[in-house]
Amino acid sequence: MLTSNGHNFGTADISKAYCSGLQELCANGKPKTDVSQAVFVCMNEQPSSVELLCACSGKCRNDAETNFIAHCDKPCIND
Numbered sequence: 001m002l003t004s005n006g007h008n009f010g011t012a013d014i015s016k017a018y019c020s021g022l023q024e025l026c027a028n029g030k031p032k033t034d035v036s037q038a039v040f041v042c043m044n045e046q047p048s049s050v051e052l053l054c055a056c057s058g059k060c061r062n063d064a065e066t067n068f069i070a071h072c073d074k075p076c077i078n079d
Helices: 011-021
Strands: none
Touching: none
């Protein structure tokens, strides 16, 4: 997706952005995981902040303890 459909980011640029944000998931500047499965948030202006929100309640977790996989700490329950 990042390399096609009008985005045209180079593989080296994608790896650099990934490793800049998640240094512990990279070795020697190269991702240890498949970057095509990562979520990238592209912003036009800097500095910016992004807050991840849970749709139903709870706190959004995105930390080393949870392997940097964003999720809600409490599951959504449909009644």
